[in-house]
């Protein structure tokens with residue numbers, strides 16, 4: 665299990681044995697048992713990012729999934745993902761009722777950094793459900809003092825980590841464990857530092873390393889998929905550390921499985937493969 669003792673300062677290596685799984689579902693299970701993930705983002709021009717996240721949340725077993733995005737994106741969202749409740753929001757006050765119904769919040773994919781994204785992020789930051797912050801939520805966090813509620817996960821790529829730490833991307837890459845641990849401590853959250861050899865750090869200094877993955881994953885939207893995976897695992901009762909370790913490992917193994925087909929991996933190809941891998945690791949029915 666990820667809580668396994670680590671020798672000295674060495675990171676825990678994530679693999680099938682060290683990653684804790686989801687419990688099997690009872691035969692009486694119903695959708696209310698598996699949480700409600702709300703994905704917030706998708707400003708004009710980046711509407712696909714929230715759909716990638718929502719699709720991944722759905723395919724990883726969240727009971728309910730909602731998206732709050734620009735009203736202009738609702739029709740496309742419903743056409744692509746009829747299972748997802750897609751709400752058009754022009755301002756943060758329209759978020760209030762859906763925020764109350766969600767058990768986990770994912771914020772940032774395609775959010776943008778203009779007034780619309782900033783106001784939505786403030787509303788999300790005031791909610792107390794566990795959250796996953798990515799992309800523009802992190803870019804806004806780098807220039808606005810906001811606190812993440814306990815049990816949350818941030819998922820910077822090296823560029824975002826550099827903005828949060830006020831250093832260069834090269835400096836982040838030169839000491840990835842240091843950067844991940846610093847961000848986890850600073851934001852009192854679990855930090856996933858993405859890129860080849862993704863790291864998971866928690867505020868107590870725990871560190872895990874994922875050596876799986878594939879260079880075919882170097883493409884648009886792969887990070888958006890990861891946010892949905894993490895949201896779904898939190899919604900199914902995993903704490904932030906366990907969700908991050910399992911989610912990062914599943915995502916990287918799926919990239920590896922698809923990477924053998926070569927370049928041109930589309931982010932939306934990942935969700936069904938992550939589903940397959942999750943079932944191989946943690947069967948739905950005992």
Ligand SMILES: NC(=O)C1=CN([C@@H]2O[C@H](COP(=O)(O)OP(=O)(O)OC[C@H]3O[C@@H](n4cnc5c(N)ncnc54)[C@H](O)[C@@H]3O)[C@@H](O)[C@H]2O)[C@@H](O)CC1
Pocket residue numbers: 709710711712713714772773774775776799800821822823824833858859860884885886887888
């Ligand atoms: N279909 C969509 O709607 C998509 C929307 N996206 C959104 O577009 C917005 C901008 O995000 P971006 O991440 O493209 O922009 P950023 O400018 O934040 O990041 C890109 C830069 O970060 C650095 N970087 C990232 N990963 C690195 C690594 N592994 N090693 C070294 N350097 C690394 C590089 O300098 C890279 O050019 C976000 O809101 C994002 O969610 C993207 O996720 C792409 C897909």
Ligand SMILES: Nc1ncnc2c1ncn2[C@@H]1O[C@H](COP(=O)(O)OP(=O)(O)O)[C@@H](O)[C@H]1O
Pocket residue numbers: 799821858859860861862876877878879880881882883884885886887888889890915916919
């Ligand atoms: N060379 C690589 N090896 C392993 N994983 C990679 C590689 N390149 C990208 N990834 C993974 O793909 C995802 C890319 O996320 P991100 O940079 O946020 O992209 P986007 O913002 O376009 O969604 C991360 O989870 C990262 O770890």
